[in-house]
Amino acid sequence: MPTSQPTGRGRPLRRALAASALALGLAAGPAFADSHGIAMYGEPALGPDFDHLPYANPDAPAGTGEIVTAEIGSFDSLNPFIRRGSVPWQLRSLQGETLMARTLDEPFTLYGLLAETIEVAEDRSWVEFTLRPEAEFSDGSPVTVEDVMWSYETLGTEGNPRYAGFWAQVESMEQVGERGIRFTFAEDNAELALLAGMRPILKKSQWEGIDFAESDGQVVPIVSSPYIISDYEYGRFVELTRNPDYWGWDVPFNQGLYNLETIRMEFFGDETAAFEAFKTGEVNSNREFNVARWESQYDFPAVQEGDVVLSVLPHARPTGMTGFVMNTREAPFDDWRVREAMIQAFNFEFINDAVTGGAQPRITSYFSNSPLGMTEGPAEGRVAELLAEYEADLLPGAMEGYALPVSDGTERNRANIGTALELLNEAGWSVQDGTLRNEGGEPFAFEILLQSGSSENASIIDMYTQSLERLGIVPEVTVVDSAQYKERTDAYDFGMTYFQRGLSLSPGNEQYLYWGSEMADEPGGRNLMGVRSAAIDGLIGELLAAASTEDFYAAAQALDRVLTTGRYVIPIYQWNISRLAHSANLHYPEELPLFGDWPGWQPDVWWWEETAAE
Template sequence: MRANLFTRSQLLGVGMAAILAAGFAQAEPNHGIAMYGEPALPPDFASLPYADADAPHGGKIVLGEVGSFDSLNPHILKGTAPWQLRFLAYESLMGRSYDEPFSLYGVLAESIEVGPNREWAEFVIRPEAKFSDGSPVTVEDVMWSYEVLGTKGHGRYRGLWGQIEKMEQTGERSVRFTFNEDNRELALIVGMRPILKKAQWEGLDFENSSLDIVPITSAPYVIGDYEAGRFVELKRNPDYWGKDVPFMKGQANLDTIRMEFFADDTAHFEAFKGGVVNSLRETNVEKWRTQYDFPAVQDGRVVKSEIPHARPYGIYGFVMNTRKPEFSDWRVREAMLHAFNFEYINDVQTGGSQPRISSYYGNSVLGMDHGPAAGRVKELLEPFRDSLLPGALEGYILPEGDGTARNRSNIAKAMDLMADAGWTVQGGVMKNAAGTPFVFDILIRQGQNDNAAIADIFVTALERLGITASVQMVDSAQYQDRTNNFDFDMTYIERSLSLSPGNEQVLYWGSEQADQPGSRNWMGMKSPAADAMIQTLLSATSREDFVAATKALDRVLTTGRYVIPIMYRYDLSRIAHAKELKYPDQLPMYGDWLGFQPDVWYWEE
């Protein structure tokens, strides 16, 4: 295991210095843009600080995925595409540095200019930018991409399209976006949309495409081969136009990126042990400690690397669908939190080695304090006092069990909470006043064996309350369709959160998204307080308001009792990989995140 050239405290210091920079610098034509202050890298930067500009080219990384796919178009709601294609097979006008909270540098665009209040953003496309077929990337391609994604693409793209008042060509290679609301982050978000080749899609049904169209890309990789549901292989384009762009120096070093698909976690792990897959992220600490002693590790062919980071926890656990009457009452959701025997589950799953997620933005300066709200946080929440749930202002911590399988005290508290909500045990069965039993399903995507095992323990605990719950395993396509349409009672959720929260918070928790099919607001929350905190952090022009609004939002989310948090699996990223697969000594502040593997990895014999 190699040493990494930063400490966690150094990461936090660097990251927070940037995120807490007071005020905003006035933007002008520039090589990059930052949400707060100026971008850290100068106009003449050679490469990203965590990329090795002299890294050798060659080699192959084989990654495993649990599930399947039936589409090569990752930009639409229909079908299931390998998620990596969004990032590996397409370029955007700007690229994000993951060594800063939120800064972008030019990729397809050579410069960005914004209005005095970021009410518009204008990009100039590099003259050398080309698609993989050799044709130039034009303003027409850019404008068409934004319109088709905004009107026919996945829901993740439609919010931005609704915030663009006008899109216009302002020169041979320049395009300007004017926004219809006061939202300073839009100038950055608008630079991050994938750019597609318009001519490839003429006469074709974009929103219903599947495996029939292999994308023409402006990215370093092109799809070389694939077999539906089994594998996708990307090949590095030897004629890639952007190899000398500073942002891309030291990236896209591997000749081949292959994604193999497996039915479940067990098959995936066995494929790694057998050498079919040569890099694997492990999220179970106990498994990392006890099951990575197979011959390839012992003789050094496989290396175990641990990658630190300074990110917030995010939320990982079991989300309750508040659109369902059973989970619309916060007291029922609190009862579920008491019945979920975390201490016992953590001991069974990880030997008690992993901490529990305590709040959405915990593990960072943006996380809520667990005592009473004070100062600016309290000021922001006070107008919503009547609609806030208990703990938002007073302080809140998750229930703690006694570590035993029976969890007697918490089960008793759960019983009382259910009674307060109108549910009592009648003849050994939890029922409401009308005699309707409390019954629900926990939806799990096929292959998520660890999550299914946790759910099984939870189901056993619920039996002590007279509640009948069952674990329902479905394949990837069914899972996506059902979650897109909120057709579940409870399911496993993952929402990673950054050190620079912004418009994605609307997609995750915004009231307007609650009834929008395909939205990320799986819990169906409609909270005026959350909406207001999101708007405050989006429009913040001071350090105090930005941090306070995020801390306040964290309180609203955590005390909403929407999710039963599980153990924090990502305190470190644990990657086992072939010894020839290397990464630079300097690590990004975000650690193992987008832009890390396979982007800056390389192959060295």
């Protein structure tokens, strides 16, 4: 099977990883005035005279071609900044520019975008940005300090919950001169200076007379981004067009980015329809997560004739966590022994063989595939010291070591089913007349909530429920459309559901959003498992307070141990490479960033150039 992976493609990735490790090894620097960028440790790798990102092609042809992707499900909103509605996930990165921009080569570094310069206090108690005088919204009106201050306060108090955490740590916000904004922080948290540059800026006057919090997503926000939403039909497609009058074409960070004329997202009811649309050319770029399908079904005529290219792309990101999350807010999943039993009963080896031919390795922890991941065996050194501070809150395995169960690969999975039954017995459940019941005779019951269109998840759950039946458990499996799914998961109305959380090499304040106690019951939050753990909260704090690489790695590894031994998610596959099938006319640079295929790479650095027929 033809695979596009040019010779040496791994070398730039290794160079980037080495540079990142070097940057992390530096001590935090002193205050700097009127700088072009900011790093969490040391200084930005790119100097003030840099003219493009290392993984972008400044000579790429611009303003031509299109990328069309297939999305599963539906959407009813084009506003990714509010709490309500289901929004195409790409809009968060394609709409709504920020003061600073994140590079995919340096985990802890930002460079100026809407902001011309950044100044930070030596102790990082405040940060000040100076707006570029040429910055303007897509309607031609200038981006002002007033717009910035309104955006921060409105998003922090009325917007999506992901914006609330930062705003709660701001003591004051004030205008400085004609184009400056200073944020003074209420807490000693070095990452806040970076987070202050990462909030989208909206046009204040657009929202006069409109209740931002209660708006239904039908109002398309006016932003300053290089692409404008030019056409859409709710539930079917969204099309964005390159703005020739975009204010920022000359900004160094943007050189070689945003080359494609059109970005279009087509929505389909299920994976089969989406794949067929790709095979027939209705879609021209497809990210494949099923290795078995990649190996067996990507030999259709367009691939054979060279019109479609298959690219395999490495990355150095943590695996993150993908699997099936258990809602710990209520019984039966409020008991860790029950959660461990559910993990024991999940016959990964058999399922993996059936779904992927055994080709996809399993996720072993949240930060695996990176230096932030927990090590095998007992905790040692600084990791053990950090964990000891929260010993009363730890579950078995955190200190002494933990590994996911491995089955014998047969369908019956006898040994692990036996272990699961022992754990359930300890938790007060026993099989009575073929049904698992508690001491009061109530059956072990829970609901597995799935979103329609995901045939792979449905297949996995079908095999899983057969395993659970051997324990006397018959869960209710409910499949709903995307709107209902979002409504129910926002309200945490499920027992178990599909879960995916991507993690970076620069974990920080967002960890509180993912699994902090304060977000456990926040409607629409990201702490789906509902975890409340003093150890997790404390270790996130240790992560943010780390003054050296050693402390940072230790805090991350300790946090990884507590999350993994919390048994909140039944892990499935890891993707340490990306598999992209795309039109031969769609191209990307030879040098890959450290983060690989990640938001900010496709479609950002891609371009269109017709390949001559042979």
